[in-house]
Amino acid sequence: MxxxxxxxxxxxxxxxxxxxxxxxxxxxxxLYQTKKTSPYPKAKGQVDVVKRKDLAILTSTVLIATSLSCLLLNLFVFPNSLWSLFIIGACLVLFVLVFPAVIYTKLPIYISLLFDGVAVGFYLYMITFNTASNKWFIRLALPIVALVTILVEIFTLLLRSFPVFFLTTALYFFAEIAFLCVGIELLIAHYLDAPLKLVWSAIVLTVCGVIEVVLLTILSRSRLRDAMRRRLHF
Missing domain, CATH: 2.20.28 (Rubrerythrin, domain 2)
Known part of the structure; x- marks a missing residue:
């Protein structure tokens, strides 16, 4: 009832x-037979993805506008020195760095890295217009940029040609660090017309050599390699 x-x-x-x-x-x-309706819509909304073409236009416009505005300021407002070349060179380097990621993604990575090195070298060359001599650029800056570009190209080639693991990546990395430090010290000594001998880079070379021996030992022994992977979770 x-x-x-x-x-x-x-x-x-x-x-x-x-x-x-x-x-x-x-x-x-x-009350239990009636269906409970949710106040929220069932269809999920999605924000439109920015097209790569639009992003490329926006990036190029910002860099070009920045370069032109600094150039005009340099010519008509602050004409004492060519300071705008620093800004124009930086915009050029940024454009070269952004180009393969935004504008043309099919560019091979080796060509992209080569363009990066050329852009950095050109930027340093633009700095010579504000210095008394370009000796530092020809004998020091340009060789260092070339050395770094070659080492980065080799590092990329090794990573793309062989299986990538943490230990092998560390092996390539420390080997290239040793070569880079030795090369920089020798180039500095050549620029200063000093004897070509290793001083501070010898310490880096020794440390990297010890690390290389340890890594090679671990990689050559399957038990050590598996133990390192389990303990370091890679």
Whole structure:
């Protein structure tokens, strides 16, 4: 037997409202049978992805506008020195760095790295217009840029030609660090017309040599290699 929730009068099963106070009669079972609707839409919205072409246009416009505005300021407002070449060169380097990632993604990575080295070298060459001599560029800066570019190309070639693991990557990295430090010290000595001998780079070479021996030992022993992978989680 059902009763009104408001006045407590006894109700017949067929009634839909209380005959005394007109309170609607709700069957508790109907509450579970009705479907609960969510206030949120079922379809998920998605933000439109920025097209690569639009991003390339925006990036190029920003870099070109920055270069031109600095050049005009340099020519008509602050003509004492060619300071705008620093900004123009930096924009050029940024454009070369962004080019393979935004504008032309099919460019081979080796060509991209070569363009990066050329852009950095050209930027350093633009700095020579604000210096008394370009001797530092020809005998020091340009050879260092060439050395770094070659080492990066070799490092990329090794990573793409052989299986990539943490230990092998560390092996290539420390070997190139040793070559880079030795090359920089010899180039500095050549620029200063000093004797070609190793001083500070010998310390780096020794440390890297020890690390290389340890890594080669681990890589040559499967038990050590597996133990290192388990403990370092790589």
């Amino acid at each position: 059902a009763y009104c929730v408001n006045c407590g009068v006894e109700l017949e099963p067929s009634l839909t409202e209380c005959p005394l106070c007109n309170t609607p009669v709700i069957n508790p079972k109907e």
